[in-house]
Amino acid sequence: MSPDPLLSVRELTKHYPITKGVLKSEVGRVKAVDGISFDVAAGETLGLVGESGCGKSTAATSLLRLEDPTGGAVVFDGEDITDYDDTELKRFRRRAQMMFQDPSSSFDPRMSVGESVAEPLAIHGMRDRGRRRRIVENLLERVGLAATDFDRYPHEFSGGQKQRIALARALVLNPDLVVADEPVSALDVSIQAEIISLMRELQAEFGLAIVFISHDLGVVREVCDRVAVMYLGEIVEVADTETLFEDPQHPYTRALISSIPTPDPSRRGQRVELTGDVPSPSNPPTGCRFHTRCPEVIQPEQFDLDQTEWRRVLDLRLRIDDDVDVDDVRTFLVAEGDAETPEEVGEDAVKRELRREFDIPATLSDPDADAILSNGLSALVAGDDQAARRTLDDAFSTVCEQTHPVLESTPQGSTAACHLVDEGVPIDPPANDD
Numbered sequence: 001m002s003p004d005p006l007l008s009v010r011e012l013t014k015h016y017p018i019t020k021g022v023l024k025s026e027v028g029r030v031k032a033v034d035g036i037s038f039d040v041a042a043g044e045t046l047g048l049v050g051e052s053g054c055g056k057s058t059a060a061t062s063l064l065r066l067e068d069p070t071g072g073a074v075v076f077d078g079e080d081i082t083d084y085d086d087t088e089l090k091r092f093r094r095r096a097q098m099m100f101q102d103p104s105s106s107f108d109p110r111m112s113v114g115e116s117v118a119e120p121l122a123i124h125g126m127r128d129r130g131r132r133r134r135i136v137e138n139l140l141e142r143v144g145l146a147a148t149d150f151d152r153y154p155h156e157f158s159g160g161q162k163q164r165i166a167l168a169r170a171l172v173l174n175p176d177l178v179v180a181d182e183p184v185s186a187l188d189v190s191i192q193a194e195i196i197s198l199m200r201e202l203q204a205e206f207g208l209a210i211v212f213i214s215h216d217l218g219v220v221r222e223v224c225d226r227v228a229v230m231y232l233g234e235i236v237e238v239a240d241t242e243t244l245f246e247d248p249q250h251p252y253t254r255a256l257i258s259s260i261p262t263p264d265p266s267r268r269g270q271r272v273e274l275t276g277d278v279p280s281p282s283n284p285p286t287g288c289r290f291h292t293r294c295p296e297v298i299q300p301e302q303f304d305l306d307q308t309e310w311r312r313v314l315d316l317r318l319r320i321d322d323d324v325d326v327d328d329v330r331t332f333l334v335a336e337g338d339a340e341t342p343e344e345v346g347e348d349a350v351k352r353e354l355r356r357e358f359d360i361p362a363t364l365s366d367p368d369a370d371a372i373l374s375n376g377l378s379a380l381v382a383g384d385d386q387a388a389r390r391t392l393d394d395a396f397s398t399v400c401e402q403t404h405p406v407l408e409s410t411p412q413g414s415t416a417a418c419h420l421v422d423e424g425v426p427i428d429p430p431a432n433d434d
């Protein structure tokens, strides 16, 4: 990586206010992007990956100042663009272009594709129509279309062809950086491969840096030199592509990689199932944001639980307020024929059912942990929610929930934000049963 990157993003933040009432008073914030930092060298392709809603598109539009960031800095070719005025931004936008996912909505149906591709030239002051036409015709050929396509209209082209045209438009000002947001996701797999190989050719030819945004790790592996993994508005791991795929350090990265479909049956058993929904970015979890779903979440030192058991005990503890209703369990057991009335359902039956709902075995592998869980459940069934919560919170809390991990260098040369990395003990991910 060059010492002076082309693009340097520092603690970039984009929060959207959540407002209420006619006065639109702010009642919360969607923390779509929450302090991300990364560099991109000239000519390099950096992948930005993560599940839907983790903030990739917002990161893209904020770093290009298509919308104003809430905080942080973006340094492009040595200059901080964060405080640029309109004239300076216009100059910046010659050098940094955006490409979107949906080629169909990227074009004005009333303009010929040639006019669309030439539009940025006109906006940036090239008055000579003939010259604009020559440049665009040449570019259309370079993206695999014909010069005569200049006068045709968007509806005459397939999705793949439209994405070629979008690429021509992104390149027409000869930029140094293209931010491509899911540029091939809307295309058939065979067409995806064509567009990817075209992007690579043009990248080499134009010496382009690309920020390649995708939820598809298979594509990212093919295209990118380095990859940054996002989860709930934050970057949790950055590594060069081979290191990331061969030796991922963050449990979230491991889970994403393990979910890539593979034809190799020996690797299929290594799938890591992520439980639970992605939490809301308006109220992200404390500590490590991934702790509510992490299969490798760290257990308290005093216990020696099987990792899957521990994950499920923690699920119960974390969801006790929202997803546990003892009265509902009693009603359910009556319906199942366990008793005539809810009042007659025994404490043990309710505790058994609660364990079953959370997939917790009847007895935990660690007897101390089992005794505490049993006490907590007893308090819950007796209606003393506070005591139940206290018992479970005291015993089953985790550093992952308490302390926010920062990105740190790993022995593999990557950076990852995970307490397992702090401790220098990457744990083998638990294999799934299926």
Ligand SMILES: Nc1ncnc2c1ncn2[C@@H]1O[C@H](COP(=O)(O)OP(=O)(O)OP(=O)(O)O)[C@@H](O)[C@H]1O
Pocket: 016, 030, 031, 032, 050, 051, 052, 053, 054, 055, 056, 057, 058, 059, 215, 281
């Ligand atoms: N204008 C907005 N106002 C409020 N919330 C927004 C706005 N734009 C995005 N969000 C929220 O910010 C979060 C991040 O969205 P974003 O589109 O950046 O994620 P993404 O990773 O690109 O997802 P996808 O792949 O589905 O596009 C989401 O929870 C989304 O609902």
